[in-house]
Structures are given as structure tokens and as C-alpha cells.
Amino acid sequence: MKKFLSGNEAFAEGIRLARPQVISAYPITPQTIVVERLSEMVEDGSLKAEYVHVESEHSAMSCAIGASAAGARAFTATSSQGLLYMAECLYYAAGGRFPIVMMNADRSTALPWNIYGDQRDSLSQLDSGWIQAYAENAQEALDLALMSYRIAEDKRVSTPYMANLDGFILTHTYETVDIPDSEQADRFLPPYETDNRIDFENPKNMAFSAGPDTNSIFKYKEHKGILAAKEVISETEKDFAEIFGREYTGLIENYRTDDAEYVIVTLGSIAGLCRETADRLRESGVKAGVVRIRYMRPFPNEEIAEVLSNVKSYAVLEKDISFGNEGAVFTNVNSALKKAGVSVKGYNYIGGLGGQNISASDIEKIYSDIVNGTDDVNFIGIGDEENGK
């Protein structure tokens, strides 16, 4: 069934189809609509779940961990300061191998206080042990909601999954979304079954401590689990395409990169404007391309090294800055190239912070800059003077 929905509403529809048994929620702009819709679905009976309205994000994640430890499929959602407040629990969820799914509405972090979109919240949690996906549009958001549990709950993975939607630009923008029927969804996603749960018939120790002699092995296994998601994502997308007819391209999505000389690497909802700009530049002879990172964890090291190995230069456009260095995505991309022995000059563009509008002319300027060469790290929308030139 096709409906005209916002990103938040689309994600809620995907979660309804995934049949979580426990939803813990603490509302925060711009995530609020997703937990509101889910509460309405529980109220009207279209979703049979225990809905727990907790008193904070720290408790929201703690509740999801408890539910998952009892063997339930658990969901929560947050954004920005809420994600930071629950950060302690993110590591518990990942270390405990609880395949919780969380939607994060990507939003700026204070100070200055700001409710608008950027990716500084989720990218600050790259090391928390969660799978991190970034949607471009509302349909992908719904589809990720459905695929997330298949990936997270796979025995090879057993890792929590954070689906990121750009605040407002994706969470609050309406577009046509195809909502699958529940028979299809049930065929795609079986109920959650796990041994990693409290079981009175088969008691075991859970959420224990591990000292210096054994700690590394747990962390190694955690690392292996999230790496295994690579293969599972690919299998899951194949099954998804067979059942629902929509195809996804794994950890990255390439656009006109086969013969590209200048490529923008980016993530989230800005990718569409990059593709449109690349099309326009190609008409004037610039061989432009776009790489959209769909998963920041596990990171697409090989895929990125391969697609950038023959370009003249690339830019990483991200809504993030790791103060005192550069954007976290840029660091990750450069590391991928270095490991593969690829030596191509890259530039970093920090844009869209605190909801700043990124226009087609901003994207055009990135392409023209990287043709001619520019500073290593550039902030969009800051005049040359402030930029230190």
C-alpha cells in the first residue's frame, strides 16, 4: 500500500511490521513522531507490544536491554542529547550482544543548543559497538527498520543496530512510501529466538564482569560479530529484494563512479542532491561521481578503497566535526585507502551543522574545489576570512 508519509512515520510502519515485543520510549525532537505513532499502534491493537514510557533515555536503553535479556524483540528511539545521555547503556547493549534496534534522529548536540539535524550525535558513538546505518529517504528508512532485526538477531552477528535518519530533513519530510503487507513481512522476518536470555529451565550467568585474563576474548568476539554483519547485510538485502522487490547495495551505494575522476563521499539524505549535481557537472564535461556510505559500522573499508582507487581526488562531505582533527567519516575513509595502499588526495567538507541548508551551489563548489585543490578541512558557509585565508 502506498502512502504519503514522513520519515518518522515510515520508520514506525517498518517497526510495526517487525513486531517488537517491547518498546521503551522517551520522546525528544525530532524523534517524537516515531514513538507517538508506535504508541497509537499499540493503543489501536495493530501492534501487540509492551509499551513502556520511561523517565529518561538512560532508562529507555536499560529497559530495552532488560527486555532483550528476557528474550524479547526490543525497540527504542532517540536523538542528540538523548543518545548522549544513554551512551553508557549503548556499550552494555553491545557488550551483552543484545540485538536491540534503535532509531536515532540525527540532531546537533549542545552548546549552542539546537534541535536541527546533523550527524554529530551518532558519529560520536561509532566506538560503542553498534551497527550504524544511515538512510537517505523515507522508503529506505522503512526498509531498514524491517531489515535491522534480521541483521542484528542473526546468530553470527548478535549486535544492536542503530538506524539513523537525518533530523527534520528526513524525519519530517513527507514522500510516497510503499508499506509492505504483514504476510510479506512475516515471511521475511521470523520471530526472535535466542539462547542469550534468562531461562529458568537453563539458568546461566549473564551480564557478568570479565577481568584482564578474559576481557580481550569478549571484545574480540564483539568485533567479529559486528564484522560478520557485512555478510549478513548482503544476504538480508538479497532476500529482501526477492520478497519486496526493492534492491539495496550493501555498505555503500555508488553513483556514476565507473569512470569518475572526482567523487563526493557522503552519507544520509544529502546524497540525492550530490547525485543531481554530479549529473549536471557531467553535462559540462566534469567526470563527477558520488559514493553514499550506508553503513558506518561495520565500515566499508574494501568497498571504499576499490571505488576510490582510480579517481583524481575525492571529498568527504559530512555533518560532523571531531574538534581538533577533522570529520570522523573523513578519518575512516582515509584509513580505508591507506590500508589498501591507495594514494589519492582527499578533502573534508563539514556542512549542515545545526541544520544548515546545503544547496546545489555548495555541492558544485565542492566539486570545483577538489578539481583545483583546497584546504584539507573546509567548513561550508564560512567566509574565506573566517576560514583563515
Added chain:
Amino acid sequence: MKEIIWLGRGGQGAFTAAKLLGAAYTAEGGGKYALAFPSFGPERRGAPVRAFTKLDTKPVVDRSQTEKADYIVILDDTLYSPQLRGLLKSGGSILVNSKADIEGAVVFDAEKIASEFRLPTANTIMLGLLAGISGIITTEDAEDAVRGYMPEKIQERNINAILKAAGEAIR
């Protein structure tokens, strides 16, 4: 691509109109795509609000704010200013809900139709006017959108108001 900017005050339904236009345009499905979004941020009754609708025959992937519009639809004439013309594509036009003439804009007395159909806002009436003037959507599509996305008890009144406004626009 057709781009429409909606201007209103919080509570006047500018974003609802933007959304209904997108839903109406895509109502038939098949090769028609739309994005609708508000000027993001906290909502306050009475504060100026902008909303955007982008319509195309291919997927709309540019999510940035509209810089040049085909139509600017203004629900409250106190929000009109001549500078808005700078936001129009050449050949674009501004539609204003107003009882008084405004140079360079199409004015339409939506309040009159609103009171006839006991509607508290002019948003769907201006949507009907836009349908009648531009032909971007048919009134049947607008009707589908109202039935799909407005509460049932206000559907009939809004549909009748849209039909009336579109009829007057065509005349």
C-alpha cells in the same frame, strides 16, 4: 520540477496544504513523485511558517529548501511583501488570500468560502485555487488527498470548499 512555497501563520495549516498537494499529485501513483516539508523547527501559533512542496515526474532527491518557486501561496496577507517576487521563477506567480488588491499578485477572497463552509482556515481553499489556476493537480486528486489524510468529519466541507475555489479560479 514544480516547486511551491506556502506561507502562513502557525495554526493556519500551511504545512497541511503542502502535504495535501504532494499527496494529491502522487494520488494516481505511476511516475509522479513529491516531497513536502515544513520550515523546520518549533511550532508556535501565530508565528510565520513556511512549507514547501516539490513535484516531479522523477523521484525528487533534492531535499534543500526551494530557492525559486513556480508558485508562492500565502494564507495570510500580512505575510505578503514585494521581496517575495525574488523567490519566483520567471513566469511564476504569487497567490494571496486577501480581500484587497495587491499589485503583482493574484488575490483571492478565501475567507468568504471558508465562512460558507464553516472552515476555520483557508488552507484547503487556497489549495483548490492553486489546482484551478495551475492545473498541477485535478480536483479529483485533491479530493483523494483530503479523504486519505484529513479527519473524516471535516472531509466533506474541505472537499466542497476546494471544488468551489477551483471553480472560481477557472472562471
